[in-house]
Structures are given as structure tokens and as C-alpha cells.
Amino acid sequence: MALRPADHRHRAVPRDPRGAAAAPGDARPRLRLAGRDGREGGRARSAHRGGARLSRAPAGRTIEGVGDARRERARRLWVRARGPARGVRGVAPAVTTLALRPPLPRSLYLETTSRCNSLCETCILTFGGREPRKDLSWEEFRRVVDGFPVLERALLHGIGEPLLNRDLVRMVAHLKARGTTALFNSNAITLGPRLGRQLIGSGLDELRVSLDATTPETYARVRGVDAFRKVVSNLEELAAAKRDAGVGHPRVSLWFTGLRDNIEEIAGLVELARRVGAEGINLQRLVYNGLGLATREQSLYGRLQEREAALIRDTEAAAGAAGVEFSASGATAPEVSLTPARVDRPWSACRRPWSLVYVTVHGNVLPCCIAPWITEHYAGIVLGNLYEQSLEEIWWGERYLAFRREIQTDIPPEPCRGCGVKWSL
Numbered sequence: 001m002a003l004r005p006a007d008h009r010h011r012a013v014p015r016d017p018r019g020a021a022a023a024p025g026d027a028r029p030r031l032r033l034a035g036r037d038g039r040e041g042g043r044a045r046s047a048h049r050g051g052a053r054l055s056r057a058p059a060g061r062t063i064e065g066v067g068d069a070r071r072e073r074a075r076r077l078w079v080r081a082r083g084p085a086r087g088v089r090g091v092a093p094a095v096t097t098l099a100l101r102p103p104l105p106r107s108l109y110l111e112t113t114s115r116c117n118s119l120c121e122t123c124i125l126t127f128g129g130r131e132p133r134k135d136l137s138w139e140e141f142r143r144v145v146d147g148f149p150v151l152e153r154a155l156l157h158g159i160g161e162p163l164l165n166r167d168l169v170r171m172v173a174h175l176k177a178r179g180t181t182a183l184f185n186s187n188a189i190t191l192g193p194r195l196g197r198q199l200i201g202s203g204l205d206e207l208r209v210s211l212d213a214t215t216p217e218t219y220a221r222v223r224g225v226d227a228f229r230k231v232v233s234n235l236e237e238l239a240a241a242k243r244d245a246g247v248g249h250p251r252v253s254l255w256f257t258g259l260r261d262n263i264e265e266i267a268g269l270v271e272l273a274r275r276v277g278a279e280g281i282n283l284q285r286l287v288y289n290g291l292g293l294a295t296r297e298q299s300l301y302g303r304l305q306e307r308e309a310a311l312i313r314d315t316e317a318a319a320g321a322a323g324v325e326f327s328a329s330g331a332t333a334p335e336v337s338l339t340p341a342r343v344d345r346p347w348s349a350c351r352r353p354w355s356l357v358y359v360t361v362h363g364n365v366l367p368c369c370i371a372p373w374i375t376e377h378y379a380g381i382v383l384g385n386l387y388e389q390s391l392e393e394i395w396w397g398e399r400y401l402a403f404r405r406e407i408q409t410d411i412p413p414e415p416c417r418g419c420g421v422k423w424s425l
Contacts, residue, residue: 364387
């Protein structure tokens with residue numbers, strides 16, 4: 001089935017530095033890029049092993065809620081030099097509640113590709129992405145996952161569509177052979193009958209399907225392609241294949257990023273879940289940066305109106321009656337996930353820097369899956385590279401220690417400032 005891109009007249013085509021309009025496929029990123037080593041610089045580096053050019057976002061396209069990157073770097077250097085002592089304005093006391101050198105993580109987010117076949121209006125990849133596009137090779141995959149002495153949980157997704165990687169089934173099977181729970185988010189556009197059977201055979205534990213709509217029209221408007229009916233058909237075929245095989249895996253859940261533009265359709269998720277054999281539905285946070293539909297105006301966090309709250313409560317009741325699990329970002333109740341806690345330093349409740357790592361397709365280690373969506377200083381959140389360093393060197397290295405130290409203060413690392421303030425943790 002050929003996919004028809006949705007109408008994107010409202011978005012200007014990025015222009016190259018010489019002033020000529022760039023073709024969509026060659027559009028230069030509007031966001032900063034970083035090579036695998038995470039260094040910043042204006043010169044192009046060698047393409048060897050995925051090096052990339054770093055560039056500033058064009059004037060007038062700064063990401064919402066983020067200050068000047070140079071001031072931020074100067075502030076962080078000052079804080080590190082002074083230390084988190086009493087008397088330093090905006091910094092917590094030296095005594096911290098969490099160890100700076102925790103045990104090695106047992107949970108991994110791993111990008112299997114940075115390519116995608118959707119044009120989602122809430123995704124930074126639609127507007128250029130963070131790194132050059134490529135698929136994770138089998139050798140790179142083994143280098144990353146085999147570096148974990150214990151790996152309990154692996155999420156094979158990031159900024160890209162996992163099903164586009166031809167080694168994905170093999171990767172899942174390898175993880176299951178070592179006793180790891182394996183899952184990923186997907187748009188399920190290319191989930192045909194053959195691939196569905198292969199994923200069942202691999203032992204995949206969970207498939208999370210990003211829908212963001214329950215009608216073809218809203219799906220096309222939010223996700224940028226006309227593929228709603230294809231996705232529903234693919235999920236029905238997967239459910240049939242599971243019945244034929246007499247198995248319950250992979251568990252299927254439907255994911256819905258809550259927007260002002262689509263919240264009216266959330267109630268339709270319950271019936272759709274029953275139709276395609278999904279066991280759960282999930283209301284996902286909107287992390288906004290001012291691009292496309294990822295704007296403050298579209299956010300429901302802390303701005304939930306009575307009708308929207310009623311829609312969520314009705315959906316929760318319908319899900320309970322149908323035996324469909326209804327979850328939300330932050331592993332909490334859906335309406336609660338959209339209500340700020342109103343506590344000081346909400347970001348300090350985050351435990352991701354102590355429990356997991358996010359690894360890009362180029363091997364860069366990031367503190368979490370949210371950070372690349374909103375940071376203006378991408379190189380500043382790269383904590384190491386697993387193609388060049390061991391997990392131990394990175395996890396207990398100075399960059400990670402500094403990140404853990406700062407997130408426990410009044411002035412957290414730059415990408416953490418919106419967590420618990422502009423969107424749920």
C-alpha cells in the first residue's frame with residue numbers, strides 16, 4: 001500500500017545556507033547535531049564511524065523554554081567549580097540523597113534506526129532530527145548489549161521506526177536468549193503478516209503501537225501519512241497470528257500522545273483496542289519544543305479543562321469495563337499524569353540517570369529518552385559513546401557524575417528543567 005503524505009503547507013521547507021530551498025529529502029536539520037564523540041565544533045568531522053557535523057539552529061527557530069547555550073555552559077562550569085555547598089544561590093546543600101556512582105544499569109533504550117516512514121507533527125525527526133540517519137548494524141548492536149553484565153529490559157526504540165531495521169527480529173531473539181525482556185514502540189505501518197509471525201517467533205514481549213488518533217483523518221493530520229487503515233489491518237492480522245500460534249506474546253498496547261487537537265478521540269481507543277486484540281492503551285505526555293504540533297498551546301499538562309478531564313475519566317471507566325488496561329506517562333493514573341505535583345525541584349524525583357541508559361544509533365549515551373527532544377545544546381547531553389568506551393567508563397565517568405549531581409539541585413541540567421513543570425516525569 002502506498003502511503004500518501006499529509007498536507008504540510010503550514011511548514012516552510014528548510015533552506016540551505018546558500019539561500020536555495022532544499023529538497024525535503026535533503027533538508028538540513030533545524031536542530032543541533034552531534035557526532036558520536038559528542039564534541040562541539042563548526043567543522044565537519046570525518047564520516048568514519050558515523051561522525052556528524054554540529055550546527056546551530058537558525059535564528060528565530062530556538063526551542064521553546066531553553067536559554068542561551070553559551071550562558072548555560074558557563075553556568076554549569078561555575079556550579080562545578082564552586083560545588084553544591086551552602087551559600088551558593090540556587091544550589092542544594094552538599095549532602096545528596098542518591099549515590100553518584102550507582103550500580104551498573106540493567107535497563108537499556110537502544111535506537112535500532114534513526115529513519116522513519118512517518119512525518120509526525122510532534123516528532124523532531126520530521127524537522128531534521130539530531131543525528132545522521134542510519135540503521136544500527138548487527139555488530140554495533142552486539143557491541144552495545146553485550147557490554148551489559150546484566151540486562152533485564154531492552155527497549156529497541158528511540159527517534160526512528162524500529163521495523164525498518166532488517167536485523168530487528170534477530171536482535172530480539174538474541175535478547176530473549178539471554179533472558180532479557182524485549183519491547184519497542186512502532187507505528188506498525190510495515191508490520192505485515194510475515195514480519196508479524198517472525199516477531200512472534202523471536203519471543204518479543206511487547207509491541208507498543210503509536211496511533212495518536214482513532215480516525216483516519218486525525219491520524220493523517222497528526223502523524224503526517226495516510227496509514228491508519230493499514231495499521232489497524234496489520235494489528236488484526238497479528239492478533240490472528242497469535243491465536244493460530246496459541247501464544248499471548250507480544251502483548252500489544254495502543255499509545256496516544258494527548259493534544260488539544262486529538263483528545264476528543266481518546267474514548268475511541270477502547271473499542272479499537274478490543275478490535276485489534278490490544279491489552280492496553282496509554283496516554284502519552286507531549287514534550288513540546290515549538291515545532292509542528294509540539295507546542296505549549298497543544299499541551300494538556302497542568303492545563304486540563306473540565307471537558308478534557310471528563311473525556312479521560314469516561315475512557316478510564318470504559319477501559320475498566322472492557323478489561324483493557326489504561327496507563328499513562330509516569331506509570332500513574334491518566335488524569336494524574338496531566339496534573340503537576342506543585343513541588344519544589346520536581347525533576348529531582350527522576351531516577352533515570354541511576355537506572356537506565358539511552359543509546360542512539362551512533363552509539364551516543366544520553367541520560368533519558370526525553371532529553372533529545374527538547375535540548376538546545378545536544379552535545380552537552382552526550383555522556384559518552386559505547387562504540388568507543390565501555391559501559392563502566394561512561395556510567396561512572398565524570399559526565400554522568402556531574403549530571404547526577406546537578407539534577408539533585410535547584411539548577412538541574414538544561415534538558416531536565418521542563419520535567420514535572422511542563423510535562424510529566
